[in-house]
Each structure stands twice: as structure tokens, then as C-alpha cells.
Amino acid sequence: MMQVLRQLYQVGGDLNGVTWDGLDAAYHDANTYVLERPGGLILFDCGGGDTLDQVFAKFVCVYRGV
Known part of the structure; x- marks a missing residue:
């Protein structure tokens, strides 16, 4: 999870490594x-x-304020 702005978080996207499917760099x-x-x-x-499971895990982190 990466905070982009106040109250805005990036919780997915493998271009910058927030999530990763483990297959290749595609x-x-x-x-x-x-x-x-x-x-x-x-x-x-x-x-x-x-990587939906990773996205939801980070979504929960935002919800809990982690």
C-alpha cells in the first residue's frame, strides 16, 4: 500500500511493485x-x-488504518 495524497492510497498495480503476479515483468x-x-x-x-487477493488485503489495511 502506498499513500499518494491525503486519504488516497494505491493498493494495486504491478508496474511500481504494489502488487505482483509473480509470472514476469509484463x-x-x-x-x-x-x-x-x-x-x-x-x-x-x-x-x-x-492480484485481487493482494488488492483486497491492502484495502483492509486502509480500512483499519494500518
């Missing part, structure tokens, strides 16, 4: 962002699905 997964709002979290673009 960059299969899109950048994925979470916006933290008073009413909850908003997930933008969940990627290609190859």
Missing part, C-alpha cells in the same frame, strides 16, 4: 486506488484480477 495488473471518505472507502479500478 505488468498484467492496472493501478488500483482507494479513496478514504467519511462514509467509507471507494475502490477505483480493481485491476485485471490476477
